[in-house]
Every structure is written in structure tokens, then in C-alpha cells.
Amino acid sequence: MLKLSKKVEYGLIAVRHIASLNNQISTVKEISEKYAIPSDVLAKVMQRLTKGKLITSHQGAMGGYTLARRAEEISVMDVIAVIEGTQVGIAQCFAEEPQNCSIFHACTIKNPLGKIQHNLEHVFNSMKVSEIV
């Protein structure tokens, strides 16, 4: 409950790693070994980050990944959003269609929770990869 997924953690570690090496090209093998991350899992995370245009892939031998933007322009929220695919929400009504919650009409806590939601979004949005290298 309220926990980030391992995929997101791996993604943050990877992006931070590349940034810390001044955007030098890095491979899945290199990163997975250095941080003891299962390489297959990390591989898929990198592929999602690529699709989300946060990093750029270089295929073939001597290939790997580099950042697609400057580290100052990649937020923790970007990484989460791209890897998860879904909206970040601390309650169903913030993560999906509000009406999906069968209680929505009678719910008396959605407004207070909304404040927490906004606060969390702000924290994730304002923390950039450049500050965690």
C-alpha cells in the first residue's frame, strides 16, 4: 500500500546512473550488474523509458542508452508516468474515471484526499533527476 513499484525504482536508478556519467552510453548489462537488478526486468523498464522518450536507445553491438533530455528536464513524475502507463492517484477516483468508484456519489473524503493528491503530484513533479545524482 502506497508503495512505488520496483520497476519505477529500477527506472530511477538507471536514469540517475546515466546522468551521473554525464550521459555516457550505458548498457542494461552494466547497470543490472552494478546495482544487482534482474537484467530482464531492467531491460523492459528501459524499453518503456525509451518509448516514453525519456531516454534514447542505441541498438546493436556497442549500443546502449543515453538520456533524451537534460537531467534537469526529467522529473521523478516523468519516470513514474512513463513506466506505469497509468495516472498516479492515491485513490481510485484520482487514478481512473471518478465514476468507477461505486461510492463516489456518497464519498465525503475525496476533497481532503484531493489535497494530499495535489501535494504528492507537486513533490514528484518538482524533483528532477539532476538533483538526485
Add this chain to the structure above:
Amino acid sequence: MLKLSKKVEYGLIAVRHIASLNNQISTVKEISEKYAIPSDVLAKVMQRLTKGKLITSHQGAMGGYTLARRAEEISVMDVIAVIEGTQVGIAQCFAEEPQNCSIFHACTIKNPLGKIQHNLEHVFNSMKVSEIV
């Protein structure tokens, strides 16, 4: 991911409900019908809140629940902690023994995530039931 459990939401709704009625005694039946919450689920939530000494139970006919403290003295964090039983943590190393994470020694993001963790704890701790009635 990052979502509060329904049990916590139900607990918050229930506690807020009792507080909004000036601590008048309320039953599971009454609350579950008013907010369309499955009564069996709510019942167990109330029992946990009772064990956690946030509310007081009154058994038998004409029984129900009242708050065990003033609404100003019950935080959202109290409700979460009592219902979940476990520590709130946005990552494994904050929720359980840090060594449980097989990556802990090499992890480069635990400090930045710690800031987010701390912020979240503050928000949950400072929001009291009295402000959401």
C-alpha cells in the same frame, strides 16, 4: 500503485461520519447503508479502529461506536497506521527492515526517496479528522 486501500478509505469515512455527528453513537449498519459500503468489510475496519483505541465500541442492542478521542486529536496517519498494521513506506526499505531489500547496499535513490517519504508522513500526520468534517 501508491493507492490507499479501500479499508483505509472506509475507516476515514466512518470516523469522519461520527465526528460530523458530534460523536453521537453510530452503528455499522447506519454507516454502511449511508455510504454504500459493504457492511462486513466495514465491520472489520471498525474493529481494528477499536483495537487501535481511536474509537470505542458499545456492544449489544442500541450499541455502536463513538470516537475515543477528540476529532482534533485523530490524524489521517493514525487511521492508516491502525488499519494497516504495518508502517507506511513508499519503498520497501521504509516500510520494513531496510536489509530486506536485496539492493539496499547499492541503491542510490533511497536518500531522495526518503525526502518524499518524510513529506508524505508530514502530510498524513498533520491532517486531522476535525479538518475534514
Add this chain to the structure above:
DNA sequence: TGAAATAGGACTACGCAAGTCGTATTTACA
């Protein structure tokens, strides 16, 4: 051509969330 690398789908295992069911216990009140 072969090795190194990314791309990506299929699948399993496990744990947790949510809800259901059944039964025991307590207590007000007729």
C-alpha cells in the same frame, strides 16, 4: 559472419486487496 546489444511477447509464481460467510458474544428492553 558472429558477437553484443536492444525489442518484445508469453508465461509463471506469489502476495495482497476486497469481499463473503458463518458463528459466537454482548446487552437493552419488552
Add this chain to the structure above:
DNA sequence: TGTAAATACGACTTGCGTAGTCCTATTTCA
């Protein structure tokens, strides 16, 4: 004193999301 209204509590099912594994295809450098 009996019955109805209420809490107490454990066992169980079902479904879903997370984490991880495996396998194969494709790209590209040397």
C-alpha cells in the same frame, strides 16, 4: 427471561497486480 440488535472474529474465495523468468527476433559493429 427471551429475543432482537448489535459487536467480535476467524476462515474462506476470488481477482488482480507485482516481480520475475524464458524465449526469440532484430539491429549493428567489428
